Amino acid sequence: MSEILDDRDRRLGGFVAHPRLDDYATGYREHFVIRRESGIAEVRMHTGDGPAIFSRGLLNAWGQVLRDVGADRDNEVLIITGTGGQWIGGFDPRSFAEPVSDWPADLLYEQYSDGVKPLERLAFDVDIPVIGVLNGPGPRQELALMCDITLCADDTLIGDGNFAAGSVPGDGMHLVLRELLGAKRAAYLAYTGERIDAETALRWGLVNEVLPRDRLMARAREIAAAVAATPRAARRLTRAVVRRSWQRRIVEDLREAYAHQLLAAAGR
Numbered sequence: 001m002s003e004i005l006d007d008r009d010r011r012l013g014g015f016v017a018h019p020r021l022d023d024y025a026t027g028y029r030e031h032f033v034i035r036r037e038s039g040i041a042e043v044r045m046h047t048g049d050g051p052a053i054f055s056r057g058l059l060n061a062w063g064q065v066l067r068d069v070g071a072d073r074d075n076e077v078l079i080i081t082g083t084g085g086q087w088i089g090g091f092d093p094r095s096f097a098e099p100v101s102d103w104p105a106d107l108l109y110e111q112y113s114d115g116v117k118p119l120e121r122l123a124f125d126v127d128i129p130v131i132g133v134l135n136g137p138g139p140r141q142e143l144a145l146m147c148d149i150t151l152c153a154d155d156t157l158i159g160d161g162n163f164a165a166g167s168v169p170g171d172g173m174h175l176v177l178r179e180l181l182g183a184k185r186a187a188y189l190a191y192t193g194e195r196i197d198a199e200t201a202l203r204w205g206l207v208n209e210v211l212p213r214d215r216l217m218a219r220a221r222e223i224a225a226a227v228a229a230t231p232r233a234a235r236r237l238t239r240a241v242v243r244r245s246w247q248r249r250i251v252e253d254l255r256e257a258y259a260h261q262l263l264a265a266a267g268r
Contacts, residue, residue, distance in 0.1 A: 019068040021075075031061040033083075034069075039076030040224045041069055044083055051089030052082055054140055056096075056111065061144065063117030069128040074230070077224040078130045080143060085213060087138035087156070100265035103197050108262060114260050119172050122146055123246045129227050129239050133220050134158075135213060137195075142172040145180065145206060148242055151220055153213040157195040158206060160186075162261070164193030170261030172254065179249050 019102045021041070021220060025034040031052070033044045043065060045052040052058060069075055082088065100108070122130065125183045132147030137157045144150055145158075152158075160177060162169040177186040181204055189196070211219055227235060 007108065008077045018074075019072045021072060022064065024068040024072075028061055028065050030145070031058050032065055034065075036075065038225070039074065039079070039228050040079065040221065040243060041072075041075040042079045042081070043069060044081050045081040047089070049083065051084045051086040051136075051138070053090050053092050055087050055092035055094070057092075058116065059118070060114045063114060064122055066118060067125055068094075070121065070128070074115075075128055076235070077228045078126060078128055079133060079217075079220050079224055080136070080147065081133035081217065082135045085136045085153075087134050087136055087144065088140055099268065100262065101268050103266070107267065110193035112258060112262055115171055115262075116254050117174075118143060119146065119250055119254060123243055123250050127236050127239055129224075129235060131220050131224055133216050134207065135216060140171075140173065142176040145176045146246060148239065149223060151209045151211060151216055152198050152201065152207045153216060154198050154204075154210050155213070156198045156201070156207075156210075158198075158201050159193065159195030160190050161193055163190050168257075168261040168264045170257035170259070172258075173247060175253055175257060177206075179245065180204075 009026070021036055022035065027031075028034065031045060031047075033042075033046060033049075035042050045058065045062075047053040047058075067080060100111075119142065123146070129149075130147040132144030132150040134141060134144045134150065134152035134156050136153045136155060139161060141158055144152075160169050160173045162171065162173070174186055174190050177189060181189075185204070188194070196204070196206075198207070201207045202210050209219065
C-alpha cells in the first residue's frame with residue numbers, strides 16, 4: 001500500500017517524504033530498539049539493552065518516537081514494550097538531582113511539554129492499532145495501559161506511586177486508571193499507594209491477557225498479524241473509533257493535572 005501512496009505522491013508533486021524506519025531507529029537507539037516486519041512495528045525501550053531507566057531524556061524521546069512512528073506510512077500495527085523482566089527498572093538520579101523548585105521557568109516548561117506529549121502523541125498522532133506489552137513491574141505504566149490491547153506478564157504489579165512519594169498524581173497514570181477503573185478505585189490506588197497484581201488487573205479490566213513473560217511477544221505478534229491482515233482503511237478507522245474516549249480524557253484532564261503536579265513540586 002505504501003508503494004501506491006508513494007507513486008501518487010510523486011505524480012502529484014509537493015508531498016513531503018514521511019519518516020523512514022532506518023532513520024528514526026538509528027536516531028532513537030539510545031532509548032529504543034525499533035524493528036518492523038510485515039508492517040508490524042515494535043518499539044522496545046531499554047537502557048544499555050537492559051530494563052529501561054526512567055529519565056527526562058527517555059520521557060522526551062517517547063514523545064518524539066511516537067510522532068515519527070505514527071507518521072511512517074509503512075507502519076500498520078504498533079507494539080510497544082520494555083526489556084527483560086521489568087517495564088522500567090528505576091529512575092536516573094542525574095535527571096532529578098536538582099529540586100524542581102530550583103528549575104528556571106524555561107526548564108520547567110520543557111518538562112511540562114515533555115510530560116504531556118507521550119500520551120497526546122499516542123492518542124492523536126498514532127493512527128494504527130497499538131498493542132502494549134507490560135513485560136513486568138515498574139513505574140510509569142500509563143502508555144502500555146492506554147494501548148488498544150494490553151498484555152502483561154504474570155508478575156506485573158500496577159499502581160500509582162505519586163501521592164505516596166509526596167507528589168500529585170498528575171503525570172498520566174492516575175488519568176489512565178480513572179478512565180479504565182472509575183473514580184473510586186483510581187482514587188483509592190492514588191491515596192493508598194497500593195499495587196494490584198496481574199490477575200486483579202485482568203479481572204478489573206486494566207489488561208486483556210496475562211501470560212508468562214516468555215510468551216508475551218509471541219502472543220502480541222500473533223494478535224498484530226491478525227489485525228494487520230484486515231483491510232487498511234477499516235483498520236485505521238477502527239483505531240479512530242476506539243481511541244476517541246482517550247482523546248476526550250486527555251483534552252479535558254491531562255495538561256491541567258500535570259500542571260498541578262509540577263506546581264506542587266515547584267513549591268517544595
